[in-house]
Amino acid sequence: MEAPPTGIPIVLEPLVTRVLAPNASAYTYTGTQTHVVGTTDLAIIDPGPAGEAHHAALLAVVAGRPVRAIVITHHHRDHSPGAPRLAAELDAPVVGAAPFALEDDGPRSDASFDHDYAPHRVLAEGDTVAGDGWTLEAIATPGHTSNHLAFALRETKALFSGDHVMGWATSVVSPPDGDMTQYMASLEKLIGRDDRIYYPGHGEAIERPQRLVRGLLGHRKQREGQILRLLRAGIVEIPAMVEKMYVGVDPRLYPAAERSVLAHLVDLERRALVRSHGGGWESVDAA
Incomplete structure (x- = not known):
């Protein structure tokens, strides 16, 4: 473009x-x-x-x-x-x-x-x-x-x-x-x-706009699901999660992706679905 x-x-x-x-x-x-x-x-x-x-x-x-x-x-x-x-x-x-x-x-x-x-x-x-x-x-x-x-x-x-x-x-x-x-x-x-x-x-x-906003909500919920699956698979640190979740994305954007993954983890922790553990994170149902 x-x-x-x-x-x-x-x-x-x-x-x-x-x-x-x-x-x-x-x-x-x-x-x-x-x-x-x-x-x-x-x-x-x-x-x-x-x-x-x-x-x-x-x-x-x-x-x-x-x-x-x-x-x-x-x-x-x-x-x-x-x-x-x-x-x-x-x-x-x-x-x-x-x-x-x-x-x-x-x-x-x-x-x-x-x-x-x-x-x-x-x-x-x-x-x-x-x-x-x-x-x-x-x-x-x-x-x-x-x-x-x-x-x-x-x-x-x-x-x-x-x-x-x-x-x-x-x-x-x-x-x-x-x-x-x-x-x-x-x-x-x-x-x-x-x-x-x-x-x-x-x-x-x-x-x-309504269609796009619904899509954004769906996208964020998909990211939540990815994070929970990665935690259950033993991938517990944010940089490793980003490498799995953002395949094909310009590596210059990895810092942005890491911050958004952290934001998802903080939200999931508030909902008692994950918790920080030993420098990484874990899903509550896997603890």
Whole structure:
């Protein structure tokens, strides 16, 4: 697949314009997608990493129109660092996900935290940001991160899903900030909604979102089953599990896979199905 152009505004629907940041990687796919909502006045969702080219591209899209808010889905370095400069130059508040200061206990696989992230207003479930002809409603979707929010555009039933549901791969869930129990619950929550389309932080728009979310839930449950079978077969350490579970996957993604396997194990331990043992793990029914 040919990578789409960066810095070029693409109108997805009358109220939504997408601009791709030039930060493609094994963990960001073609890059972070910033979405600009509105026509006469605007909201900017996830301004992406700090960088001259993307900053200039967003200012060109704004074209002097008032910006009501710079909206952040979560505090990863590929989503929020572009916010402070935009906020200062556009006289717009940064709103959305809560700030977070936890030091991670292992290697990050998607992007490290943006430790400078400091919103002017934290949004919770059901809080809104509005402008001329548009309303964004915060939907709490923790799991990928503890503070992750999606945003529903009420007027068109579009959902900006951030990294919770993406158009190219499953989300990395990396403890201690990432939580598989919360992630699964957030997927179940989305199934109960009637959103028409998802615009993710990475990857193409998702036109049959309910089908994809059900598939993600099924995929995670399959991973659970793989882990339990491997434990019963005596494969008890995470790196060895990843080699068996992720055959054919780019080895550069193994750190991400190891973090997600750990998240599954933590979830299974909460449910009394596994426990840590001697530097590894074991299934409770095999103990």
